[in-house]
Amino acid sequence: MQTLTIKLVFLIGGILLLVSCSKDDDSQAIPMEFTELQYQKDYELLPGDTLNISPSLSNVAEDVNYLWTLNGIDIGSTQNLSYTAQEPGTFSLEFKAMAYNHSLIRTYRVSVIDPYDLYSRPKTQSSSEFISEIIEYKPAPGQYINKNFGSTEAAESIIGGKTNILSLGAWGGYVEFSFDHTIENREEDKDFVIYGNAMNGHSEPGIVQVSFDENGNGLPDDTWYELAGSAHQEEETLLDYEVTYNNPGTHANVPWTDNRETQDSILVNSFNTQNYYPLFIQEEKAVSFNGTRVYPVINQEGFVSVDALEWGYVDNFDENYDTYGGNAMEIDWAVDDQMNAVKLRGIDFVRVYTGALGNAGWLGEISTEIKGASDLSMVE
Ligand SMILES: [Ca+2]
Ligand SMILES: [Ca+2]
Ligand SMILES: [Ca+2]
Ligand SMILES: [Ca+2]
Structure with a gap:
């Protein structure tokens, strides 16, 4: 009898020991916790900035899964978030650590600021409608x-x-310039005008590129967008065009090669007897340019003339040229390098480059002229 009792005690004790052992091995018994109870809830950043957050946890369950959502959309599944902001706006960011029988949640507010709100320079009483600075002339x-x-x-x-x-x-x-304020992209209205010396039969289309100072450093080191005019849609237009001109060292035709295996020359005439190659730029022997090449119609018979392109170019005698004494530009014509339309609220920098390549008899080479530019909101 006594032996049996001792045996039973050992047996029950053994079972209890087994149960308590298995309990001790199960870490889910102690719930996960955030190590720090105080945490930064609000974040402000600019598009392109990367947000790094690493919530620190204790008693992390072995079967834990993490989930980060931004306005309900999954953006991460690791404990540490590294997220690069895209579009401006205010977002709700949520972190979840989920284990078998419990989970932890933490929320944050992320404000992605529009650089335009931070860095645009609105015009004032003393602003000038005209160009205030030449950044580069090449x-x-x-x-x-x-x-x-x-x-x-x-x-x-x-x-x-x-x-x-x-x-x-x-x-x-090309020439690159800026104004003493940001040129605003007006809804339903053209935004700035570039003056040229075009006349009927004497168009020399220049292409416009624009840029907003999105990093606010006052320098044109931001993304450039081309204003795509009517000819940008034409089949013969070359979008990735490049030409290299070689300095002939004297008054002589200026040889060039392009990236389509064409070789030709800018022809000199007897009215202008200097070297045609720009002698004041850094590149002394040869200079390369790249961009878009458009093809206005050159009428070579009799009195040589160059027809205007339909719209969207500088020094181009289109149907609205006389209205402005130049060419009015719409910032909504901006496209990225894949020709996708881009929405810009305003621009700080403008670049104009000669868009056509050809010799037009007595007119000489096709070369865009510009006489200045104005903020159209200050002209009308
Ligand atoms: Ca506009
Ligand atoms: Ca800049
Ligand atoms: Ca010219
Ligand atoms: Ca001209």
Whole structure:
């Protein structure tokens, strides 16, 4: 009898020991917790900024799963979040750690600020409608380059008005400028005008690119967008075009090669006897440009003339040229490098480059001229 009792006690004790052992091994018995009870709930960032959050947990269950959601959309499944902000807006961010029988949740508020709200420069009473600064002038070779309309002085002369002339030389040559305020993209209205010296039968289409100072450093080191005019949709238009011009070292035709295995020359004439290659740029021997090449119709018979493109170009005698004394531009024409439309609220920097390549008899090379630019909201 006594032996039996002792045996039973051992047996029951053994069972209890087994149960308690298995209990001790199960970590789910102690719930997961956030290590820090205080945490940063609000985050402010700019598009492109990366948000890193690492909630620290204790008693982490072996079968834990993590989930991060932004306005209900899954954006991560690890304990640490590394998320790069895209669109401006205010978002609700949620972190979940889920185990078999319990879970932890933490929420945050993420504000992605529109750089336009931070860095745009609204016009004031003292703002000028005209160009306030020439950022860079790099013309391609042309008959006016290194003289009257093709010098750094000529570039400076288009600041603050619309009476002086600047030539950009042959295809690709450009000027970059800015205003003393951000040019706003007006709803349903064109936004700025660029003055040229076009006439009926004498169009030399220049292409416009724009950029907003999205990092707020005052420098044109942000994304550029091309304003796609009517000819950008034409089949013959070349979107990834590149030309290299070689300095002939004297008054002589300027040889060029493009990225389509074409070789040709900018032809000199007897009216302009200087070297046509820009002698004031950094590239002394050869200079390359890239961009879009458009093809206006050149009528070579008799009195050579160049037809206007339909719309969207500078120094181009389109049907609205006389209304503005130039070409009015719409910021909504902006496209990215895949030709997708881009919505810009305003722009700080403008680049104009000669968009056509050709010799037009007595007119010389096709070379865009610009006489200045205005914020259209201050003109009308
Ligand atoms: Ca507009
Ligand atoms: Ca910038
Ligand atoms: Ca010209
Ligand atoms: Ca012209």
